[in-house]
Amino acid sequence: MSTQRAFAAALIDTRLPCPEGLCSANGADPASRFAVYRNNVQGSLITALSDSYPVVAQLVGEEFFCAMAAVFVQQQPPQSPLMNCYGEAFAAFIQTFQPASSVPYLADVARLEHLRTQAYHAADAEPVRHEQITAALASPHALSELCLVFHPSLHLLDSAFAVVAIWAAHQQDALLEGIEIDRRQHALVLRNGLDVEVFVLEPGASVFIRNLIDGQPLLAAAENSPEFDLGQTLGLLIAHNAITQMNNKESP
Amino acid sequence: MLTINDHAQSRTQAARTGLPSRAGLGLKTGHFREVLGSSPDIGFFEVHAENYMVDGGPFHHFLGLICEQYPLSLHGVGLSIGADGPLDKPHLQRLAELIRRYQPQSFSEHLAWSSHGPVFLNDLLPLAYDTPTLNRVCEHIDQVQNTLKRPMLLENPATYLAFQRSTLDEADFIAEVIRRSGCGLLLDVNNVYVSCVNHQRDPLAYLDALPLHTVGEIHLAGFAEDCDNLGDRLLIDDHGAPIDQNVWGLYRQVLQRIGPVATLIERDNQVPAFEVLLAEAQQADELLLNAGGRA
Numbered sequence: 244m245s246t247q248r249a250f251a252a253a254l255i256d257t258r259l260p261c262p263e264g265l266c267s268a269n270g271a272d273p274a275s276r277f278a279v280y281r282n283n284v285q286g287s288l289i290t291a292l293s294d295s296y297p298v299v300a301q302l303v304g305e306e307f308f309c310a311m312a313a314v315f316v317q318q319q320p321p322q323s324p325l326m327n328c329y330g331e332a333f334a335a336f337i338q339t340f341q342p343a344s345s346v347p348y349l350a351d352v353a354r355l356e357h358l359r360t361q362a363y364h365a366a367d368a369e370p371v372r373h374e375q376i377t378a379a380l381a382s383p384h385a386l387s388e389l390c391l392v393f394h395p396s397l398h399l400l401d402s403a404f405a406v407v408a409i410w411a412a413h414q415q416d417a418l419l420e421g422i423e424i425d426r427r428q429h430a431l432v433l434r435n436g437l438d439v440e441v442f443v444l445e446p447g448a449s450v451f452i453r454n455l456i457d458g459q460p461l462l463a464a465a466e467n468s469p470e471f472d473l474g475q476t477l478g479l480l481i482a483h484n485a486i487t488q489m490n491n492k493e494s495p
Numbered sequence: 496m497l498t499i500n501d502h503a504q505s506r507t508q509a510a511r512t513g514l515p516s517r518a519g520l521g522l523k524t525g526h527f528r529e530v531l532g533s534s535p536d537i538g539f540f541e542v543h544a545e546n547y548m549v550d551g552g553p554f555h556h557f558l559g560l561i562c563e564q565y566p567l568s569l570h571g572v573g574l575s576i577g578a579d580g581p582l583d584k585p586h587l588q589r590l591a592e593l594i595r596r597y598q599p600q601s602f603s604e605h606l607a608w609s610s611h612g613p614v615f616l617n618d619l620l621p622l623a624y625d626t627p628t629l630n631r632v633c634e635h636i637d638q639v640q641n642t643l644k645r646p647m648l649l650e651n652p653a654t655y656l657a658f659q660r661s662t663l664d665e666a667d668f669i670a671e672v673i674r675r676s677g678c679g680l681l682l683d684v685n686n687v688y689v690s691c692v693n694h695q696r697d698p699l700a701y702l703d704a705l706p707l708h709t710v711g712e713i714h715l716a717g718f719a720e721d722c723d724n725l726g727d728r729l730l731i732d733d734h735g736a737p738i739d740q741n742v743w744g745l746y747r748q749v750l751q752r753i754g755p756v757a758t759l760i761e762r763d764n765q766v767p768a769f770e771v772l773l774a775e776a777q778q779a780d781e782l783l784l785n786a787g788g789r790a
Contacts, residue, residue: 246623246658247579254618264623265656267723268695276656276693281729282568291617321615324586325548329707352499367551394548394754437553 253277254284255320280429288316289309292330296356298351299337302349311340327364333358348404348424355410355441358398358432362439365396370484379489380477391455392488396434399449399456403427407443425454435483442479447471454481503771509646509679510711513600514539514566514757518779527557528770535565535760538703538780539600541568541759547597562597568712568744568759569599573615576635576649577608577622587642594643601712601757603648603681604639604667606632622641623658624668629675636676648679648711653686653718653732665690665705678710684746685738685761689718689730698745707753715746716761736762738775746779749784758783 246264255261265273290310293300315336321329334353343349365482379385400406407430408422431442431447444452447469454464465473480486517538522530530540538560547554562565574586594602607619622628639647650671663671673680682705691698717736721729738760746758760775 245579246660247611247620249617250620251614254616254620255614264659266659267656268693269723269725269727271723271725271727273656276729279721279729280618280620283731284616287617322613323615324545324575324583324610324615326545326615326617342762364549364552364554396552434552437556448780455521455577 247436254281254299257281271356285313285316289313291326291383291434292333295330295360296333296353298356298410301413302346302352303343311343332477341395348406351402351404351406352410354400355406355430358400360394362432362434368394368487371486371489376481376486381438388492389461390458390490390492391486393456394485396431397485398432399453400430401449406430407441414466429492433483433485440483445471447475451476501535505708509677510709512711512757514568514712516755516783518783519568519757519759520772520774520776522561522761523766529769531560534765537565537776539566539568539757542569544569544571544590544593544596545573547593566578567597567599569602570595571604573609574604575608577606577632578610580612582635582638583610587639601648602643603650603712606615606651606652609787615616619652621652621654624661624663624665629668629671633675634671636678640678646678648681650681650683651686653689655729657694662738666701670706673706673709680706680709681712681714682710682747682749683714685714685716685718685742686732688742688745689732692728692730699748702749710753713749713756713758715742715758719741719744733763747782751783755783755786
């Protein structure tokens with residue numbers, strides 16, 4: 244085993260002994276010095292997760308979060324030097340992490356926080372001017388032929404819990420009082436200018452946007468969705484600069 | 496003793512970075528708006544390259560605006576130049592792309608490893624100072640400089656332990672890497688102090704063993720203090736405290752030897768208010784001015 248291989252393994256798996264071949268000028272036990280690296284690695288990765296998932300951390304408390312994050316770090320250490328993306332699999336991990344099962348909405352809150360991070364760093368794209376959209380919607384063939392392209396930061400999340408309400412409560416006083424936790428919510432996440440925004444959608448509106456993302460023209464996307472307020476949904480997308488391109492689908 | 500002009504002329508090509516001989520600050524995301532709003536009198540800003548390897552959004556927006564006003568030092572923390580495996584080529588390409596986009600006055604990385612195979616360990620890990628490591632580090636630096644088409648600066652490490660198989664002193668190892676690869680030295684004075692305390696070396700002797708004419712940038716930072724199992728001081732380079740008096744003292748010694756060089760105040764943890772960092776930068780600026788830097 245190469246020196247770095249053994250060193251790396253013992254940094255991630257804290258049950259392994261200090262690697263061989265190390266020494267210190269004063270004759271101190273190398274393990275007491277290796278511990279600095281181990282603490283740095285474990286501590287920095289746990290901090291990275293807690294920076295990316297602040298509401299998850301608030302929901303379970305710092306001690307629980309650190310213990311949970313330490314298990315995740317050991318099972319799934321980063322695979323890239325780009326720490327902005329570390330923890331992509333954290334929500335899926337939380338979903339199956341038995342000690343967290345008493346907080347059934349925790350994984351969805353993690354999913355929402357991850358989508359917010361993704362939206363924050365997503366590629367830039369100019370929105371279509373509002374007048375241009377209004378003009379396009381007014382043309383007779385618009386609804387049947389118009390396809391929309393959304394800002395790269397736009398993401399949807401369907402949750403069996405009131406995920407947006409839970410998340411929003413933790414932006415202020417962190418009180419869950421009055422929130423119907425088990426009420427299904429559909430989240431829309433996007434970056435408008437420099438700010439990441441989160442909205443709750445009607446179930447039908449969420450399906451509609453998904454259909455548009457899949458390339459369906461406006462009319463088909465709306466018809467293939469459960470009932471929802473089309474005007475309001477389009478208004479939301481336009482007002483928050485979510486539409487970056489409009490294409491006319493070739494008539495068959 | 497050399498005059499300031501002699502110092503500047505004796506510097507190697509790689510050491511002439513284009514950064515001004517002034518104090519600079521690490522650019523923190525929490526300070527973006529304040530920097531743009533108040534245009535502080537700062538010599539340059541430094542950013543960690545990996546933080547800006549994202550597609551778009553506020554990071555690029557603010558860095559673009561700040562680069563219009565200030566020189567930029569791009570500092571990598573994830574290239575793993577000391578790794579025993581090959582360099583991560585896609586990562587090197589991302590770096591080349593970032594350099595093309597922002598045209599930084601300086602690019603620097605560490606004498607350390609941080610990845611093993613696919614796993615990134617998010618720390619700067621120590622190397623055995625022997626011939627195979629020397630050859631590998633030089634090959635990796637060649638590859639970096641050839642890909643980026645510019646010389647880089649290599650930062651001396653802060654270390655907490657040593658390897659039995661090391662055959663060279665750290666300073667001699669660094670000197671040889673620089674001689675062979677033609678890169679410059681990013682002299683982290685805090686790392687010099689931390690390593691010398693941890694390994695019972697004399698900081699001035701260590702400094703004098705380094706090729707100081709290749710210094711293109713200096714780093715100053717604070718450390719945390721711990722002790723090993725013998726109860727001896729063990730200093731940890733955590734960038735989480737104000738600069739220690741001993742490190743300021745060593746910095747003065749460096750300036751006496753090489754004249755004024757662009758100096759970064761590093762603070763990555765427990766980041767204080769912007770004006771606190773600004774005050775430390777002003778302290779460095781005064782020393783730089785006394786050492787012959789421009790006002």
